Amino acid sequence: MKIFRIPDITTDGSYTLGAVVTALLLTRGWPLPAIIVATMAAGAMAGILTGLVHTRLKIDALLAGILVMTGLYSVNLSALGRSNVPLLDVTSVFTALSIFEEQVLNELWVGLLFLSVLASLLAFLLRTDFGLAMRATGNSESMTRALGINNDHMKIIGLAIANALTALSGFLVAQYQRFTDINMGIGIVLVGLGSVLIGDALIGWLGIRSIWLQLVFVMVGCILFQMVLAVTLSLGIDPALLKLITALFVLTIVGIPRLLGRHAP
Amino acid sequence: MIELRHITKVFNRGQVNEVTALQDINLSIAEGEFVVLIGSNGSGKTTLLNAMAGAILPSEGQILMKGEDVTQLPEHKRSRWVARVFQNPLGGTAPDLSILDNFRLAALRTQPKRLVIGINAAFRATVRDKIAGLGLGLENKLQQPIGSLSGGQRQALTLLMSVMDHTDLLLLDEPTAALDPKSAEVVMQTAERIIQEYRLTTVLITHNLQDAHRFGNRLIQMAGGQITRDLDAAAKARLRVEEMYAWFG
Numbered sequence: 001m002k003i004f005r006i007p008d009i010t011t012d013g014s015y016t017l018g019a020v021v022t023a024l025l026l027t028r029g030w031p032l033p034a035i036i037v038a039t040m041a042a043g044a045m046a047g048i049l050t051g052l053v054h055t056r057l058k059i060d061a062l063l064a065g066i067l068v069m070t071g072l073y074s075v076n077l078s079a080l081g082r083s084n085v086p087l088l089d090v091t092s093v094f095t096a097l098s099i100f101e102e103q104v105l106n107e108l109w110v111g112l113l114f115l116s117v118l119a120s121l122l123a124f125l126l127r128t129d130f131g132l133a134m135r136a137t138g139n140s141e142s143m144t145r146a147l148g149i150n151n152d153h154m155k156i157i158g159l160a161i162a163n164a165l166t167a168l169s170g171f172l173v174a175q176y177q178r179f180t181d182i183n184m185g186i187g188i189v190l191v192g193l194g195s196v197l198i199g200d201a202l203i204g205w206l207g208i209r210s211i212w213l214q215l216v217f218v219m220v221g222c223i224l225f226q227m228v229l230a231v232t233l234s235l236g237i238d239p240a241l242l243k244l245i246t247a248l249f250v251l252t253i254v255g256i257p258r259l260l261g262r263h264a265p
Numbered sequence: 266m267i268e269l270r271h272i273t274k275v276f277n278r279g280q281v282n283e284v285t286a287l288q289d290i291n292l293s294i295a296e297g298e299f300v301v302l303i304g305s306n307g308s309g310k311t312t313l314l315n316a317m318a319g320a321i322l323p324s325e326g327q328i329l330m331k332g333e334d335v336t337q338l339p340e341h342k343r344s345r346w347v348a349r350v351f352q353n354p355l356g357g358t359a360p361d362l363s364i365l366d367n368f369r370l371a372a373l374r375t376q377p378k379r380l381v382i383g384i385n386a387a388f389r390a391t392v393r394d395k396i397a398g399l400g401l402g403l404e405n406k407l408q409q410p411i412g413s414l415s416g417g418q419r420q421a422l423t424l425l426m427s428v429m430d431h432t433d434l435l436l437l438d439e440p441t442a443a444l445d446p447k448s449a450e451v452v453m454q455t456a457e458r459i460i461q462e463y464r465l466t467t468v469l470i471t472h473n474l475q476d477a478h479r480f481g482n483r484l485i486q487m488a489g490g491q492i493t494r495d496l497d498a499a500a501k502a503r504l505r506v507e508e509m510y511a512w513f514g
Contacts, residue, residue: 125380132366133378139359142351146318147374148344209363209408 018170043167360412417448
């Protein structure tokens with residue numbers, strides 16, 4: 001379920017950006033649907049910026065992402081005004097959509113709601129003619145050019161969608177943890193990458209072709225990833241080591257196929 | 266169909282490794298012509314083909330497609346007229362996408378790719394029928410990733426993909442160079458059948474002089490970025506393959 005072969009580090013910045021926009025608008029009493037639109041638009045802008053730097057200036061995608069991510073840090077900090085904003089006295093998406101007595105059940109249900117809506121939209125998008133063109137762009141650029149597809153436009157649109165979704169997860173997480181922190185995005189790209197790689201491994205082993213099921217297995221990969229981290233922490237390891245453990249875990253996922261001499265993902 | 270006027274292409278202009286790949290090429294290809302392009306490595310054949318496709322833009326000169334000036338149009342815009350088959354079987358297909366997905370995109374080569382699901386039962390049936398015509402037994406593997414097929418099968422499918430949408434000019438860049446003799450034969454026969462059936466204007470680059478002798482109704486030889494021989498159908502028919510070997514002395 002990899003669409004492009006672009007390691008997009010903008011993620012670290014757009015995740016925080018989503019949380020920052022959420023904090024600013026939520027504390028100003030904006031309605032939640034408007035906040036969702038604003039958050040995703042902000043993320044999309046970040047993605048478009050990375051896409052433009054990469055395609056127009058022919059700068060390596062990795063460097064383009066680093067540039068935008070670094071710039072976003074200042075943008076996020078200036079916009080937020082300080083490094084941490086609590087979101088305790090606001091009507092979050094989890095309270096607005098609550099249907100259960102217990103808060104944890106509401107969090108689960110809202111999470112599932114967002115996941116199923118997004119997965120449905122993505123599954124539809126990726127099966128359309130446009131979605132096929134996008135998937136082919138990441139697969140064989142000479143083919144897509146010859147078939148009348150503007151690869152640069154595809155990459156920019158793809159990065160815009162990816163970062164809009166990343167910003168939306170910043171929206172959800174900020175309200176889930178009830179604060180926005182300027183450093184919450186650090187290393188989040190690894191969480192995404194690790195989840196997709198686990199999902200891809202499962203998809204490969206089981207030989208899954210359906211786009212729908214592939215999306216489900218990427219989500220399964222994400223949950224497995226988080227569970228590994230949760231189990232590690234529950235063993236009593238210092239939370240300060242969490243990022244190190246994340247990095248080592250992703251290194252293991254990426255490294256094992258290479259050590260075994262198999263084709264690297 | 267396509268007309269090249271005074272086309273010159275210089276790579277790395279002004280640097281020590283400056284190369285003039287094409288030198289004042291004038292070439293007009295009429296509708297229905299099947300041009301076979303031969304020449305040694307570095308003679309400029311591939312550059313000429315890439316200039317027609319828009320993969321490279323010429324340093325000087327003008328390119329007309331059906332009378333329309335397309336000199337500055339990039340490759341993805343020239344796909345309105347041009348279909349391509351690459352030397353590398355990987356070049357013309359998206360390996361991780363299914364045969365059906367690849368054919369869907371090929372069917373939209375000259376059209377926008379919209380936010381609608383275009384693969385329906387009717388499309389599936391059309392593709393199955395077309396692929397069955399190849400006689401390779403691939404019609405029941407439409408959902409299989411195209412990358413799981415052999416190079417020969419992929420080249421044959423790429424050829425078929427080129428006529429899924431309207432094609433004015435078919436460009437074949439050594440389509441059989443990476444294939445074993447048997448697969449190469451299948452691909453060339455497929456090419457010939459499609460070209461005749463759809464009356465396609467075609468340019469074929471080949472290093473195989475037997476193929477150059479056997480196929481096409483016009484033969485062009487290139488050397489040093491220039492056209493050195495241009496034989497029409499009658500002259501090509503009289504030509505013996507031994508004479509062609511002598512050209513490469």
